[in-house]
Amino acid sequence: MVAGIRTPMPLREMQKTMPRVYAQLEKVRVKLEKHYRDMQDMEFTVEDGKLYMLQTRTGKRTPAAAFCIAVDMANEKLITKEEAILRIKPEDIERLFYPVIDVKVDRKSLTSKILATGINAVPGAAVGKVVFSAQKAEEWAERGEKVILVRRETSPEDVGGMAVAQGILTATGGKTSHAAVVARGWGKCCVVGAEKLDIDYKSLSMSTNGRVVKEGDWITLDGSEGVVYTEAMPLVVPQLPRSYETLMKWADETRSLRVRTNVDTPQDARKAIEFGAEGIGLCRTEHMFFTDFEQPERSHERQRAIQEMILADNREARVKALDKLLPFQRRDFVGIFKAMDGFPVTIRLIDPPLHEFVPHERAKQEELARDLKIDVETVARRVEQLHEANPMLGHRGCRLAITYPEILEMQVRAIVEAAIECQKSGVKVLPEIMHPLTLDRKELSILEQATRRVAEDLIKKSGVKLNYLVGTMIELPRAALLAAEIAEVAEFFSFGTNDLTQTTMGLSRDDAGRFLPDYVDEKKAGVFAADPFQSLDTKGVGMLMRWGIEQGRKTRPKLKIGICGEHGGDADSVKFCHHVGMDYVSASPFRVPIARLAAAQVIVEEKEGAKKKRK
């Protein structure tokens, strides 16, 4: 049986045919599980009615089973609730939400369709037609095809094709290879190092064990297990086990760190609440200039208004254009405040450089010129003017509000009017207005005064009592360094660790794909243990954060502090945020449960550490 030549008999049958041995086995099982305090994978044999135990080890489990086992064992008092919390890995939660191959698919036929196995780089499953080049991936995806990009290895030139693919498969590389690192950044299903795959770019085919798959053939990737199947398998999103709710409740009772979410729409806000979010840590307002999620047919109107603002050449014309955006933004905020009734909502004012809002292709520029009744050359020249050598370090964030205070005025008006409206209708609103990319106390002070001027005026006129906070992102090294001064003005700090990582390390997220994999790959330079955009560089960036928190609280002991970078959803980073004394982390909705769990785990780990010290 160990050799796999016999079909095993279900245990229940053994209970019938050998009740005595079965009872003995049950006793041993309980004993072993009590001893090892975990579910066991046991091997045994029965010879002449006698039970021989051959081997036991901690059993592998699916993510759902991990929750069930942990909760059951805690309920049976085999382990404590705190131990149960530690038993769950961030991957268990992550994999709980990704699509998987439908369990209804017959296991035998599934096994027969295994094309190759590799390393499970990014979990989830994906189905698509095979393409062997990034260029083809882009072409096929553009005409609506679902594709899986298959490469011997990927390199920076493949990034465009990787972005549009359903999943990525490479024949070489490990968990820190280029493909794995880039795909993980996007949460895109990825299998790497399927070494037995023989990929032939010339004949546009790949083969293994005599099996041949050609360009255009369907395949399925299981990124959680690292398996490649021929044909398209049906995918489903698995149901959450009941034990998930139980365990997360225990986690919530344990943790002290609050967990908020990064969302921009009422729909996402509602979804995040379901995932356990306790407020919004980052509501980006710029997407609102582009898309009307409730009335998609009105998205165009929003775009034209912001473009009209950008193309205007004086304050009056800009104000006129912004006035058109005001009702849209106000409606968005009303929706978000309602979804977050009673929870705080941090709203970040416009952040990206203006060139992101204007069309760069001639045809679209002509269309825009027609709509705004201006010369197309005027449009082209303005677009050209907005071009920046390094937009990441350019005219963006609160620098826009310094140059164009009318943008800030419109946005604050929309927020405060929405808050007043909600407050009047009985919704509890806690708005926190956040200025991005601040680098100096005086700069923030100018913005803070402008913010309060607009807000106080509206609140006074409304007769409603409305509390709101004015604070700032800390996302530039200078802001962290001068946190003591900045906290004189800011009522809260939110660490924008994406940009803080970019500037502290001098690494552009958009470009790092060219060389960062070499820096993470142990077999190459191996400079970093993990991608610093995935897991916080606690040594460098973390040093600035510690300093910023210490200095900020020296000035304002009750300063509210959180994080709203991608790291807010990474377990190790969340633990770091707890250690440095933050009040909350904020993560994308899907990662809120990871943050909740990690925030509980760090408390349990601290207690255990303290116990060990006492001993």
Next chain:
Amino acid sequence: MVAGIRTPMPLREMQKTMPRVYAQLEKVRVKLEKHYRDMQDMEFTVEDGKLYMLQTRTGKRTPAAAFCIAVDMANEKLITKEEAILRIKPEDIERLFYPVIDVKVDRKSLTSKILATGINAVPGAAVGKVVFSAQKAEEWAERGEKVILVRRETSPEDVGGMAVAQGILTATGGKTSHAAVVARGWGKCCVVGAEKLDIDYKSLSMSTNGRVVKEGDWITLDGSEGVVYTEAMPLVVPQLPRSYETLMKWADETRSLRVRTNVDTPQDARKAIEFGAEGIGLCRTEHMFFTDFEQPERSHERQRAIQEMILADNREARVKALDKLLPFQRRDFVGIFKAMDGFPVTIRLIDPPLHEFVPHERAKQEELARDLKIDVETVARRVEQLHEANPMLGHRGCRLAITYPEILEMQVRAIVEAAIECQKSGVKVLPEIMHPLTLDRKELSILEQATRRVAEDLIKKSGVKLNYLVGTMIELPRAALLAAEIAEVAEFFSFGTNDLTQTTMGLSRDDAGRFLPDYVDEKKAGVFAADPFQSLDTKGVGMLMRWGIEQGRKTRPKLKIGICGEHGGDADSVKFCHHVGMDYVSASPFRVPIARLAAAQVIVEEKEGAKKKRK
């Protein structure tokens, strides 16, 4: 006379016509100068033979006069030598060396010839015929024409044309734009940001207010005032007063900070020595890939070699291409070492992203493809691949050497072979090999080991004794934060404050022109007292520098520390560098005297501060 309606009489005439009053005036003059301890601008009148003193104030003076007055007064014991040192302003030195429009030119007619005004990026005046492309600048200059290169903005491809031009004029950019920074390095007259100039590359003309200047027309730039004149004005170079040498000798005797220079060619190195440089703090090696300053006709060969390297798709092909560059780089280094005989020379390995070395226009790509006998599409694709969203934070600096160790190997070979050759011929060589953009100890360690491997091997084979240092730029916040670790590997630190300012403040030098003026302008936001790219942000960037120096010296007490950003030539920044305990500053040749003076002034100021404290 005060109203300016009478032509004044020379004093010498008064001596003849009113000898008694004249003697009385002389007595008052000496008394006032002794009292105020400075040259006075006095107003008086004589009525009925009686002298009335109306007013006295410290007199304005030309830069040359400032030196004469300070030295004369010190020699006359009216002030001390130390006070004389404090009397000179940085601008006095800077403007001393540059040609100016002859004061004999009638001011009224001068005003009528103003074509445009812009930003006074580099002082001095220049006359030449207008050309609108770097290529034409080179062609015309080769046949002996004096040209002014006029561009909307300049890029690294224009450097050859900029080098041969008398002056540079751009329609865009600020004091920190590419044109300004490059020109400042050469002390070449430059006016930037002449925004009203409408430059038309097609018709080869520029216009403003209806005035049109065509290719080949003469213009005059006044870089001290930021003015562009039509026609060729007569220029004169002011003679250096003898007192300049005297005062600078006093300064050199006073200061403790060493002053080095930033130069890339033997010619500039020799010039810098004349200005008093005591070594090279930054020798950039990338210009050597573009231009052969000794044999300009061979520049093309260099460019093709680096381009061949970039287009190669495997290590062998890259090595082959780099081998072609080796003799060029070696020759450059021999020249530089000879010019710096006995002084230390810090050589920075390749720094800019590779896309700066490849042509972006189709016609030039075709030419390159023909030369290298490859497909033009291959060239175009590679150029496209090299494009980065934020090149400043991209694949550049030592990251290139991590990806392509063969570049480092060629450069180190060229440096060490040149050093051995010089050492053998009796030239004393002190090379310091510097890795740019380091962010981690392990990263630097990989590079340091590769550097020593190549160097030790060559030194051993040569039988010559050669000392050299391996160190790093500190130009990313993370490097400054982790300086203690990095100093385990680095034998010296050189603060690259241009990039450190960009990353610490999240400000792109190339783009900041859009909004930074508002930040500096007191009438607008007034966030900064000065442009942080001109004068160090001692509060933010300076905090990181202090920390980096403290931490670095904790690990390695004798760590050699300098600065090689533009700030090394800014008086206030030089004083800061002295305060934080640097060993040297490094500035472009023309700014070396400013640094020498500032380094002396800070010592005098410290002494005076200490005296005041004792009182």
